[in-house]
Amino acid sequence: MLDRRYIVEQAEAVKTNCQQRGVDADVDRLVELELRRRPLQQQREELNRRANEVSKSIGKAKDQEEREARKEEGRQLREQAGAVSEELQSLETEIDQLQRGIPNMSHAEAPVGDESASRELRLGKTPVPKFDFQPRDHVELAEALDILDLEGGAHVAGHGFYFLKNEGVLLDLALQRFALDVAMEAGFAPTVTPDLARNETLHGVGYIPRGPETQIYSIADSDLSLIATAEITLGGLYAGQTLESDQLPLRVAGISHCFRTEAGAGGRAARGLYRVHQFTKVELFAFTLPEASDAMHDELLSIECQIFDALGVPYRVIDTATGDLGGPAYRKFDLEAWMPGRGERGEYGEITSTSNCTDYQARRLDIRFRTKGEKGTKLVHTLNGTAVAISRALIAILENNQQADGSVVVPEVLRKWVGRDVLSPPESKPRS
């Protein structure tokens, strides 16, 4: 969330920002409540101060009579302080709710407007393939290759679940391993994170575990939820901590399963692996000094580009428009891969996303840093980015690397783990 003082002092800028992001937030109301809250807080502190004084004097009281009189005085002061506290508490609750609804400020260069204003920054190294045949979509390809079983997934868990089979599994593991190698090379510490987290942690990172719009599966009779991304566990891991400035930047790569209800995705629910309830993802996460987050954001983006250039996937880089930014993001770059089987004649589809959340997440998670020789602490900046989300990467690889006979060329960097250069439909496989 944003700093409360900042909201009060820069109310106009905050309002403009909300407008540009298409967020309906009552900034005026928040400012009004906050300005009402402050004097009350001072009032309570003054009452506490006097009560503390009285309490201390009781220990030193001369006689029983004086003791009793001071006790009564203390009782009354505490009672008054209690009453002020209650008023304060109800204001606090409302302010907090309003504050949570206000998105992060936006980067000066982020394009302003709705989704259509998003700007294409550049293209990846791999050109969009030209086929002299009618390209198939990934569902058709994968089922013919016998590497994906959507029906099986639906059979045991419902629509949106799937089995990966045979080389599909090898591709999955190869993608994880390849992305992890690139991340480690760039200094990211590899982790496998829990796939569940406390609801408190979800809130800290900015996810809402329950409610009609939620993307989150929650576990009945517990305060746990299935995570939608390792961003949740990686951010939560450092919640409440104060890091040393010379530890920063801190780079962590987390492998996890990701679970999404896709509630409200309704009609947009795409075919095959595009919008699924569970997938595996290697996520990059970084904690930086405030002045270093823009550079780290570029670094995350360049790692994503490096990965998909190496995989031979054609993509474009999108500088996401303000209206399409998630609440915590200050700026967001997406990689959209060319998917020849998507839509009528192929379409771009999002495969990675990297956000600079500045201090917005850190404030709620209370992740700070201290600099040697300086007093006090400051909030770190947090950033996240997709190294590889397996299901969508599979779509891009299968559809771009397909050949006329329905076979698929395995990206060179994955071959050592997949164990073959080309995947062919079983019918045309030579019998062994």
Next chain:
RNA sequence: GGAUGGGUGGCCGAGUGGUCUAAGGCGGCAGUCUUGAAAACUGCUGAGUCCGCAAGGGCUCCGGGGGUUCGAAUCCCUCCCCAUCCGCCA
């Protein structure tokens, strides 16, 4: 899952109702001594937040939340976490 013992500042650790303004140690910073360093000695050394131009002062914080009391690190309830033992188990 059951039993027991724990959770205190950057770290270790004392503290079982009132100078806790949290002992002591380690670490860190500054100084003295020294050609320099080390050692020794001396002093300083938490965070958040509010008021204030500042100097300074207040409030809150001893795992989280709630309670008892004029007063809680200390007593009570509850949750979380850690350790050990038992049970179960890949």
